[in-house]
Amino acid sequence: MAEEITVKTDGVVKEYRMGGTILQALKGVDLEIGRGEYISIMGPSGSGKTTLFNMIGALDRPTGGIVYIDDVNLLELSHSEIAWLRCWKIGYIFQTFNLIPVMTALENVTLPMIFAGISTNERKEKGMQLLEKVGLGDRADHKPNELSGGQQQRVAIARSLANSPSIILADEPTGNLDLRTGRDIINLLKEMNEMEQVTVISATHDLKMLDVSDRVVYIRDGMVEQIKAREELEIEIGTVEGEEE
Amino acid sequence: MITTAGILLGIAFFVATLSGNVISDAMSKREVVVTTIDVQTEGVSAQQIWLIVMSLIVVVVGIANSMLMAVTERFREIGTMKCLGALNRFVVELFLLESGFQGLSGALMGSLIGFISIMLLSLKDYGLDLFRGFPEYILHVLMYMGIACLLGMILAVLGAAGPAYRAAQLPPADAMRVEI
Numbered sequence: 001m002a003e004e005i006t007v008k009t010d011g012v013v014k015e016y017r018m019g020g021t022i023l024q025a026l027k028g029v030d031l032e033i034g035r036g037e038y039i040s041i042m043g044p045s046g047s048g049k050t051t052l053f054n055m056i057g058a059l060d061r062p063t064g065g066i067v068y069i070d071d072v073n074l075l076e077l078s079h080s081e082i083a084w085l086r087c088w089k090i091g092y093i094f095q096t097f098n099l100i101p102v103m104t105a106l107e108n109v110t111l112p113m114i115f116a117g118i119s120t121n122e123r124k125e126k127g128m129q130l131l132e133k134v135g136l137g138d139r140a141d142h143k144p145n146e147l148s149g150g151q152q153q154r155v156a157i158a159r160s161l162a163n164s165p166s167i168i169l170a171d172e173p174t175g176n177l178d179l180r181t182g183r184d185i186i187n188l189l190k191e192m193n194e195m196e197q198v199t200v201i202s203a204t205h206d207l208k209m210l211d212v213s214d215r216v217v218y219i220r221d222g223m224v225e226q227i228k229a230r231e232e233l234e235i236e237i238g239t240v241e242g243e244e245e
Numbered sequence: 246m247i248t249t250a251g252i253l254l255g256i257a258f259f260v261a262t263l264s265g266n267v268i269s270d271a272m273s274k275r276e277v278v279v280t281t282i283d284v285q286t287e288g289v290s291a292q293q294i295w296l297i298v299m300s301l302i303v304v305v306v307g308i309a310n311s312m313l314m315a316v317t318e319r320f321r322e323i324g325t326m327k328c329l330g331a332l333n334r335f336v337v338e339l340f341l342l343e344s345g346f347q348g349l350s351g352a353l354m355g356s357l358i359g360f361i362s363i364m365l366l367s368l369k370d371y372g373l374d375l376f377r378g379f380p381e382y383i384l385h386v387l388m389y390m391g392i393a394c395l396l397g398m399i400l401a402v403l404g405a406a407g408p409a410y411r412a413a414q415l416p417p418a419d420a421m422r423v424e425i
Contacts, residue, residue, distance in 0.1 A: 059328060060418035080332055086417075087330020098325040098421070115330040159329070 005071075006167060006199050007033040007056055012065035014051050014222075025051040027222040028065065033201060035166070038193045038212060041203045043219035049203040050171055052219065056201060057090055057169045058082050069167070087115050091160025091198075095172035097152040099144040105131060105155045106140040112162040130158040134188060150181030157188060161196070168192070170202040174209070183208055249351040251311035255304040256355030256397045261363040262300040263389040264382075266293050268367050271382035272374065304393075305400060312344055312404030316412065323412040324420030333413040340409035341402055348401025349394060356390040 014026040025048045033039055043049050054060040055067050058074050067074045069089060077085065086092075099108045110127040118126075131137050134154040136147075144152050153173060160168050170189065174182035190212040193200045202209060210216055210233055218225040323336050367375050412420050 054416075054418040057328070059421075060416045083327070083330050083332045086328055092328045094325075094421075098321065098328075100322055100325065111326070112329040115326075115332075115335070163330070 004035040005032050006035045006069065007031070007201065008068040008071075009052075009056065010066045010068070012052070012055050012062045012067060014048075014055060014060070015063045025222055026055070026062070029055075029219075029222070029224055031217065031224060033199060035199055036193070036197045038190065038200045038214045039202065040209045040213040040216045041201065041219060042205060042210075042216055043225075044205070047219045048222040049205075049219055051222075053169060053171045053201070053203045057092060058085055059092075083115075087112060088163050089165050089167060091162070091165040091168045093153070093156050093160050093168065093170040093173045095175040097144070097149070097156045097176075099152055099155055099159075101144055104141050104143055105136060105147065105158075108144070108155055109158045109162055112159060116163050126162070127158075130161055131155070133161075134158045148181075149177050150184060153177060153181075153185050154188065157185070157192070161192065161198075164196070165198065167199045167201065170200065170204075172204055172206070173202060174204065174206045179208075182206060186212055248311045248315045249347050249354075252308050252348055252351030252397050252401060253355035253358065255300075255307040256352045256393050257359035257362070259300040259304050259396070260356040260359030260386075260390055260393045261366075262293075262296050263393075264360055264363045264386045265367070266297070267382045267385040267389070268363065268375070268378075269370075271378050271385075272367070272371050274381070304396065308348065308397065308400040309404040312348075312401050313408055315344075315347075316340060316405050316408040320412050320415075320420045323409075324415070324417040327413070327417040327420065336413040337406075337409050340405050344401045344405035344409075345398055348398040351401070352394040352397025355397065356393045359393075360386060360390060 009029050009031045012026055012029045013024065016023045016025055029048075029052055031052075041049050041052060051060075055062050056069075058067070058069070058077075061075070069085065072085075074082070074085075099105075100111065103111070106124070106127045109130050110123040113123045113126065128137065128140060131140050134157055136151060136154055136158070139147060139151065144155070147155065153176075157173075160170075168189070173189065174185055177185060186206075186208055189200055189202070192198055193212075202213075210230075213233075214230055216228045216230075216233060218227070323340075326336055327333075364375070371378075
């Protein structure tokens with residue numbers, strides 16, 4: 001199913017300067033992700049998952065190499081074009097939810113639509129639809145601190161879908177949640193992936209994520225160690241779990 | 246909230262010092278001298294200048310610092326907004342607008358509080374005569390209150406502008422990484 005490529009990275013390198021030394025977080029990552037795929041990026045902490053996530057999401061600039069989204073080279077885009085891309089093409093979900101604390105759930109969900117220039121009525125209507133989709137229609141007027149972690153993450157998922165992006169980037173979406181809530185969130189993501197044909201790219205070390213992924217990309221020391229399709233994976237899960245203590 | 250309180254206190258101090266001067270000047274010109282008070286014949290004494298300068302410093306440092314902190318601790322929010330597609334310009338404008346309102350409301354309340362407290366203090370010194378002399382100093386006091394409000398707003402906007410601009414320029418990944 002993954003014939004049309006939506007995200008492509010070509011020898012992406014990212015270096016951080018730490019005092020005098022240069023730390024290479026990514027050492028040349030080549031990756032192709034097809035439209036509608038559900039990809040998990042796995043790897044131990046410090047392996048460069050989040051850095052790669054930031055590169056694909058145009059949240060940071062690579063030191064070397066090129067990231068393409070729908071065949072557009074991100075390095076060639078201006079600030080406002082990148083803002084446009086973040087607004088319309090990509091939805092972001094974070095480990096720490098990153099909702100705006102002073103805004104209600106509905107306002108948080110409609111925020112990206114303000115940046116997209118959508119009218120107030122349309123925003124409200126779509127915002128409510130999205131909240132209902134994630135099962136929080138009755139909590140629209142609650143502020144983030146009046147919601148549980150799982151509910152906040154669901155608001156964040158609704159927000160990421162606000163402008164119907166073609167890609168959802170999730171950075172450890174279940175990292176701060178308990179097992180069952182985490183599973184709910186994963187199922188919700190999978191549902192969106194199947195229903196809306198959104199590409200889901202998720203950095204994670206949550207093994208539950210493997211069940212629903214089409215492919216799993218293993219990263220170690222800033223390089224792609226291996227890429228496995230789900231079929232090859234079923235047998236593997238046991239050993240992977242063994243590996244992680 | 247604490248930011249507004251900071252502005253409020255600074256401005257209150259500023260207005261109280263300035264108004265205190267004007268009031269004591271006006272009252273001494275009326276020559277309703279209460280014995281316990283050491284009357285200053287000259288307009289502004291060295292001590293008063295020192296007090297005014299001090300209050301200005303308190304205002305500048307206090308407001309700039311609290312705005313700086315207020316914006317810095319919201320770097321993550323700025324990063325998030327940029328992820329959601331906010332333009333750099335939008336982020337800066339939002340924060341300038343917000344700090345302007347915050348500065349203005351803090352300064353308004355502060356100048357009122359400063360005025361009321363100096364009136365109460367003077368009431369102790371001059372008794373009810375204070376109200377008879379009202380027309381002589383009220384214009385001055387109002388002017389100082391106006392200046393103080395303007396000052397509070399400008400300082401708040403200036404204090405917020407630096408970090409807001411810096412945060413807007415950062416790639417969102419960096420803005421969100423900032424830990425407070």
